[in-house]
Amino acid sequence: MQYYDSKSQLDGSEIDSQSAFEMHPWPSHYSSQVSITPSYKSYLSTYTPSQASFFVLPVTSEAPNELRRPQDNWGFAFCSLFINPIFGIVAILLAEMSRDFFKKKNYIQASKYGAYAKGVAMGGIISMIIVLVLIIAQVLHYYLKFNY
Structure with missing residues (x-):
């Protein structure tokens, strides 16, 4: 079983990937999970790899039906x-x-x-x-x- 870790693209590793997200191996003390982190080339991502798992989704509420x-x-x-x-x-x-x-x-x-x-x-x-x-x-x- 292979584990993946969120690893920064800025440390000199390969940057020629064309995908918006990349998978990196996790340390062995984690369970069998996969972390998909934003790529260095991603234009849509605003999260850094250390913040990728801690973002907060906006809370939406349903308004009463006027009808x-x-x-x-x-x-x-x-x-x-x-x-x-x-x-x-x-x-x-x-x-x-x-x-x-x-x-x-x-x-x-x-x-x-x-x-x-x-x-x-x-x-x-x-x-x-x-x-x-x-x-x-x-x-x-x-x-x-x-x-x-």
């Missing part, structure tokens, strides 16, 4: 903030949670929290309408009670 974006109902939650501030704040928090789940690519949870935000915003608007109707009814009842 699968569920409704977060942030605009509706913001509008409900002016009608009923208590429900509006809760609806905005739920809409933000929906956006966070979308960024984490958890589309089902994002859809659920978007629906929760819409429900809370709608509940705030409906409860405010009911309270206004009750206040108007009380004022009318008080006004009509003395006009008989």
Whole structure:
């Protein structure tokens, strides 16, 4: 079995190779591995032979799919903030949670929290309408009670 080592091309060894990478024998205390190091003539390589096995690959992350974006109902939650501030704040928090789940690519949870935000915003608007109707009814009842 033959072992290969990364050996520099600059030490006076043969440089007339046409390949971009060359194989060199390793010392005998290594296992049966092959080290392919950049050649002296390689134009594409930026690594020296001592750095060839220690380079770091770039980390890539997959972005969330915009086509699968569920409704977060942030605009509706913001509008409900002016009608009923208590429900509006809760609806905005739920809409933000929906956006966070979308960024984490958890589309089902994002859809659920978007629906929760819409429900809370709608509940705030409906409860405010009911309270206004009750206040108007009380004022009318008080006004009509003395006009008989």
